[in-house]
Every structure is written in structure tokens, then in C-alpha cells.
Amino acid sequence: MRLIIEAGRACDLQIKYISVLISPGAPVWAVQQRIDWQDCAFMFDRDLLKGKRILVTGGGTGLGKEISMGFAAHGAHVFICGRRPEILEQAVGEIRTRSGGQADALVANVRDPDSIEKMMADIWNTGPLTGLVNNAGANFLAPTETLSPRGYEAIRSTIMDGSFYAAQGCGKRWIAAGLPGVIISNLVTWVWTGSAYVVPAAMAKAAVHAMTMSLAVEWGPKGIRVNAVAPGPFPTENAWDKLNPLVETGVGATQADEVPLRRFGKMDELRNLMIFLISDGCSYITGDTISIDGGHHLAAPSTFAGLSKLSPEDWQRAREAIQASTRKEKEGRSA
Ligand SMILES: CCCCCCC/C=C/C(=O)SCCNC(=O)CCNC(=O)[C@H](O)C(C)(C)COP(=O)(O)OP(=O)(O)OC[C@H]1O[C@@H](n2cnc3c(N)ncnc32)[C@H](O)[C@@H]1OP(=O)(O)O
Numbered sequence: 001m002r003l004i005i006e007a008g009r010a011c012d013l014q015i016k017y018i019s020v021l022i023s024p025g026a027p028v029w030a031v032q033q034r035i036d037w038q039d040c041a042f043m044f045d046r047d048l049l050k051g052k053r054i055l056v057t058g059g060g061t062g063l064g065k066e067i068s069m070g071f072a073a074h075g076a077h078v079f080i081c082g083r084r085p086e087i088l089e090q091a092v093g094e095i096r097t098r099s100g101g102q103a104d105a106l107v108a109n110v111r112d113p114d115s116i117e118k119m120m121a122d123i124w125n126t127g128p129l130t131g132l133v134n135n136a137g138a139n140f141l142a143p144t145e146t147l148s149p150r151g152y153e154a155i156r157s158t159i160m161d162g163s164f165y166a167a168q169g170c171g172k173r174w175i176a177a178g179l180p181g182v183i184i185s186n187l188v189t190w191v192w193t194g195s196a197y198v199v200p201a202a203m204a205k206a207a208v209h210a211m212t213m214s215l216a217v218e219w220g221p222k223g224i225r226v227n228a229v230a231p232g233p234f235p236t237e238n239a240w241d242k243l244n245p246l247v248e249t250g251v252g253a254t255q256a257d258e259v260p261l262r263r264f265g266k267m268d269e270l271r272n273l274m275i276f277l278i279s280d281g282c283s284y285i286t287g288d289t290i291s292i293d294g295g296h297h298l299a300a301p302s303t304f305a306g307l308s309k310l311s312p313e314d315w316q317r318a319r320e321a322i323q324a325s326t327r328k329e330k331e332g333r334s335a
């Protein structure tokens with residue numbers, strides 16, 4: 001909680017500065033929304049994604065919700081999925097209201113291929129998708145020697161299996177119908193650097209990086225583009241609960257001060273890259289993983305290497321804090 005407040009404070013500073021210019025006295029969230037849409041409107045035509053139908057896995061929270069918001073605001077019909085119906089319904093309401101665009105939610109568990117297949121069939125019943133964003137993710141800090149098979153499996157299956165089955169579900173339908181398509185996976189810069197203490201996530205994201213290059217070649221002749229983005233730190237509630245649960249866990253990966261651009265990423269910046277990559281204007285880019293991290297991974301503090309100073313007692317407290325966050329999430333799940 002402390003660290004979320006810190007991230008919020010860093011964000012507030014930027015927002016306050018701009019709020020003086022735009023709307024003095026407006027609540028911070030309202031100013032933020034107005035700034036977000038202004039920036040997007042300057043960057044792209046608001047009809048850029050008209051006619052597109054895009055699934056964003058894990059689109060009910062965090063980066064997935066923000067990306068979905070950007071697509072819908074540029075004319076796309078977005079579909080979001082996750083395991084918590086209430087969270088998804090809230091997100092759909094927010095996306096429709098803020099973007100003025102179209103959004104629908106489906107409950108699905110990307111760790112389960114049958115659940116993904118059912119979701120794809122349900123979506124295709126109303127028309128084909130034109131794009132997929134593999135965004136659903138799972139992660140928590142832990143010394144690798146303490147991980148149980150179930151802990152490893154939870155992370156690997158969400159990231160690696162989920163991205164594979166979702167890509168395959170779309171790809172096979174596009175190929176059968178002779179339709180083009182676009183796939184973008186949301187990775188992390190650890191695909192190049194690795195990271196201590198989040199080894200299953202670093203491994204699984206690297207696997208999806210390999211899938212990106214491989215499928216770009218296999219499906220390129222069929223008109224299917226496959227790319228990925230590798231963000232640096234963009235603070236979200238869930239990611240920070242799982243990756244920065246204690247005062248002691250504030251090291252390189254989740255800190256802004258060693259990013260060469262000296263700040264966290266902004267949602268608008270990620271949205272702009274995603275809108276570009278999924279649009280027809282980007283038709284000659286495939287097989288690439290594009291970093292969006294303010295130069296973080298090149299300056300080398302972008303991992304959790306600094307956590308080697310934690311004691312076993314610190315790790316126990318970290319584990320309890322992370323698991324309290326997971327328990328809170330689980331209360332809302334129906335899949
Ligand atoms: C340079 C960049 C900087 C920033 C990079 C940010 C990169 C971001 C990556 C992210 O993806 S952040 C996303 C965070 N959001 C989530 O993780 C949402 C989804 N999370 C979940 O579903 C859970 O948190 C889960 C634990 C991953 C899986 O849930 P599931 O219901 O399957 O789990 P459980 O039954 O609760 O646990 C399974 C297994 O895992 C063990 N475990 C859980 N927490 C810990 C821990 N902290 N340490 C060690 N082990 C843990 C748990 O004990 C279970 O194992 P068993 O005990 O049953 O053997």
C-alpha cells in the first residue's frame with residue numbers, strides 16, 4: 001500500500017502541473033482522464049481502428065484496461081476477459097463511458113485451453129476478431145528455491161500457455177477463413193535481461209517472445225502479423241502488490257529514479273504504441289518485440305537483483321503480504 005501511494009505521488013506531481021494549465025481545482029482522476037484523451041486525440045485519427053474487433057486478455061484491470069480504453073476510443077469494438085465477472089463488468093462500463101466506444105466482457109481462464117476455446121467460439125458467433133492482445137499475466141516475488149510446482153505452474157500456464165492457446169485460437173480461425181489478423185503480446189524487458197526472484201515469469205515471457213518471432217514467419221504469408229511490446233515499470237495496483245509488497249522490496253525493477261528518463265511509464269504512452277502496432281498503418285512490422293521502458297533495461301537496474309539482501313524473515317513477510325493480495329483477488333473469481 002505504501003508503495004502504491006508513492007507511485008501515486010509521483011504521478012500526482014505530473015498531473016498537478018498540467019492541471020494548472022487545464023482545469024485548476026478539478027479532482028485528480030478527472031484531470032487525468034481529460035489529459036489522457038487529449039494526448040490520444042493529438043496522436044491518431046479517432047476512427048483509426050473503426051471496424052476492428054480486438055480481444056484483450058486480462059483487460060479488466062491495469063494495463064489491459066488502459067489499452068482496451070485506447071482501442072475503444074479509436075473506434076474498435078473491444079472484448080476483455082478475465083476470471084472475475086464483477087471486475088470485468090465494472091471495466092466494461094468504464095471503457096464504454098470514458099471512450100464512448102464498444103466493449104464487451106467474457107469470463108475465461110487463460111490457463112485452461114477449453115475455457116479459451118469457448119470464449120473464441122462465443123466471440124466468433126457474433127463475428128471474427130481482427131486482433132488479439134495477450135496481456136493476462138501472473139507474477140509474484142519469490143526466491144526460486146522456495147517455489148512449489150503449483151507456484152511455478154500458476155505463472156507459467158497463465159503467461160506461456162495462455163498466450164499460446166489464445167494465439168492459436170485466433171490463428172486457426174483466421175487461416176480457415178482466409179482473413180488477416182494481428183497479435184500483440186504484452187511482455188517485459190526481462191525477455192532480454194532475465195530477472196532474479198521472478199524466474200518463472202521471466203522464463204514464460206521469453207517463451208512468448210520466441211513464439212512472436214516464430215509465428216511471424218509461419219503465419220506471415222497468411223497475412224497475420226505477430227509482434228510484442230516489452231514495458232518497463234508502469235505501476236498498477238496488482239503488479240505492485242505482487243512485486244513490491246514491502247519497504248525492503250523497492251529495488252531497481254519497481255523504482256523510477258534509475259530509469260534513464262527518470263520516471264515511470266504513462267498509460268498514454270503505452271496506449272499510443274499499442275494503437276499504432278494494431279493499426280493497418282503498421283503493416284510491415286512483424287516478429288518484433290518493442291521495448292517501452294525509458295531506457296531502463298539498457299541502464300541495468302531493471303531487475304530484482306537488489307533483493308539478495310533480504311533475510312529469510314523478510315521473504316516470509318513478503319510472501320504473506322503477496323498472498324493476502326491474492327486472497328482478496330480470489331474472492332471475486334467465478335472461473
Ligand atoms: C522492469 C519491469 C518492472 C516491472 C515489471 C512488471 C512485470 C509484471 C508482471 C506481472 O504480470 S504483474 C501481474 C500481477 N497480477 C497477477 O499476478 C494477477 C494474477 N495472479 C494470480 O492469479 C495469483 O496471484 C497467483 C498466485 C499467481 C495464482 O493464483 P492461484 O489461484 O493459482 O494461486 P494459489 O493457489 O493462491 O497459489 C498457487 C501456488 O503459488 C504459491 N504462491 C503464491 N504466492 C506465493 C509467494 N508469494 N511465494 C511463494 N509461493 C507462492 C502458493 O503457495 C501455491 O502453491 P502451493 O502452496 O499450493 O504449492
Ligand SMILES: NC(=O)C1=CN([C@@H]2O[C@H](COP(=O)(O)OP(=O)(O)OC[C@H]3O[C@@H](n4cnc5c(N)ncnc54)[C@H](OP(=O)(O)O)[C@@H]3O)[C@@H](O)[C@H]2O)C=CC1
Pocket residue numbers: 057058059060061062063064081082083084087108109110111134135136137138158186187188189230231232233234235236237238239329
Ligand atoms: N505493470 C507493469 O509495470 C508491467 C506489466 N507488464 C505486463 O502487463 C500485463 C498486465 O499487468 P498489470 O496490468 O500490471 O497487472 P494486473 O494484475 O492488473 O493484470 C493482469 C490481468 O490478467 C488477468 N488474469 C490473470 N490470470 C488470468 C487467467 N488465468 N485467466 C484470465 N485472465 C487472467 C487478471 O484478471 P483476473 O485475476 O480477474 O483473472 C488481470 O486482469 C501482464 O502480462 C504483465 O506481465 C509488463 C511489464 C510491466
